[in-house]
Amino acid sequence: MPIKKTLAALAVGAMMAVSPAALAQTIGVSIPAATHGWTGGLNWHAAQAQARLQELYPDINIILVTADGPAQQANDLEDLVSIHNIDALVVLPFESEPLTDPVRQVKESGVFVTVVDRGLAQEGIEDVYVAGNNPELGRVSGEYFLTRLGDGDNIVILRGIPTTIDDERFNAFLETIEGSGINVLDHAHANWNRDDGFEVMQDFLSRFPRIDGVWAQDDDIALGVIEAIRQADRVDEMFVVGGAGMKEVIAMVMQGSELIPVNVLYPPAMIATAMDVTVSHFKSNGPVTGEYILGAPLITPENAEQYYFPDSPF
Numbered sequence: 001m002p003i004k005k006t007l008a009a010l011a012v013g014a015m016m017a018v019s020p021a022a023l024a025q026t027i028g029v030s031i032p033a034a035t036h037g038w039t040g041g042l043n044w045h046a047a048q049a050q051a052r053l054q055e056l057y058p059d060i061n062i063i064l065v066t067a068d069g070p071a072q073q074a075n076d077l078e079d080l081v082s083i084h085n086i087d088a089l090v091v092l093p094f095e096s097e098p099l100t101d102p103v104r105q106v107k108e109s110g111v112f113v114t115v116v117d118r119g120l121a122q123e124g125i126e127d128v129y130v131a132g133n134n135p136e137l138g139r140v141s142g143e144y145f146l147t148r149l150g151d152g153d154n155i156v157i158l159r160g161i162p163t164t165i166d167d168e169r170f171n172a173f174l175e176t177i178e179g180s181g182i183n184v185l186d187h188a189h190a191n192w193n194r195d196d197g198f199e200v201m202q203d204f205l206s207r208f209p210r211i212d213g214v215w216a217q218d219d220d221i222a223l224g225v226i227e228a229i230r231q232a233d234r235v236d237e238m239f240v241v242g243g244a245g246m247k248e249v250i251a252m253v254m255q256g257s258e259l260i261p262v263n264v265l266y267p268p269a270m271i272a273t274a275m276d277v278t279v280s281h282f283k284s285n286g287p288v289t290g291e292y293i294l295g296a297p298l299i300t301p302e303n304a305e306q307y308y309f310p311d312s313p314f
Helices: 003-017 037-056 070-082 096-108 134-148 164-177 194-207 219-231 247-254 270-283
Strands: 025-032 060-067 088-091 112-116 128-131 154-159 183-189 213-215 239-241 290-293
Touching: 025 037, 025 070, 025 270, 037 060, 037 219, 037 270, 060 070, 060 270, 070 088, 070 096, 088 096, 088 270, 096 112, 112 270, 128 270, 134 164, 134 213, 134 239, 154 164, 154 194, 164 183, 183 194, 194 219, 219 239, 219 247, 270 290
Parallel strands: 025 060, 025 088, 088 112, 112 128, 128 290, 154 183, 154 213, 213 239
Antiparallel strands: none
C-alpha cells in the first residue's frame, strides 16, 4: 500500500477509535422537584438551558434530575457519579446540611462542582457559587417604599421561612427605611406560601385599620396577600411589593396595577446562569471559579417585559 494511503488509513482509524462519547463532557444537574411556584420556574429554566446548551455544544451531555427531598437528592448524586460518570455537577441543594457531605464526596471524586442558591453547610467545597442577592432584594424593596411613603405612614411585613436568607432580606429592608418615620406595625413569617400569606394578611387587616403598604418579600406570599385584601374590600388603601419575578405578578406590573406597582427580581433562571458558567469551565479559555451573585433589579412597568416568561410555570 502506498505510504500516503497508509497514513490516511491510520488517521481514519484513529478518529474512529475516539468516539464522540469519549470526547464529550457530561454535566449532572440536580435540583428540587417543582414543589411550589419558584421551584416550578427553576425546573422550567433548567430544561430550557439543557436543550439550548446541548444544541449549541453537541459534545456536552447534560443529565437533569429532580428530587422530592434531601435523601433522594443524595442518592441522585451517587448515581450521577457512579452510573453516568459526570465531569461536572450543578446542584441546588434541597437543604444545605444533609447535602453537604454528598456534594463533598462528588467533589472528592474529581468532579467540577457548581452550587446554586442554597449554600452548603461548609464553605469551600464548590468551585463556583451562583445565587441571588438577598440583602439587595431587601434594600431595593426598601428604597421603593421610601419613594412612596414617609413619616407617619404604616406598613406590615410578611417574612419567609425562618432562615438566613429571610434574615438577610428583612434586616436589609429595615436598615434601608430606618429614620424615615415609616411605622412597621407588625411582621410575621408566611413561609413563602400563598395560603400562609393569606392567613397572615387577614390577621393584619383585622388588627390594623390603616395600612399604607405591604412588603410581602415573595410572590407566592404576595398572591395570598392580594386575595386577603380583595376579600376585605381594602384594595384602594394600600400597595403590595413581592419579589422573585412570578409571571402573574410581572403581568400585573406590566399592566400598571396600582395594587402591585413593582416587583423585585430573585430569578429561578439563576439555574440557567449556573449551567452556562459550568459549561464555560470546559469551553472558555479563562477561569470561571468564584462567586456569581446576581442582581435584584426593581421591575417596573417600563422594564417588566424583559422579565416576563409566559411559558414558564412561574
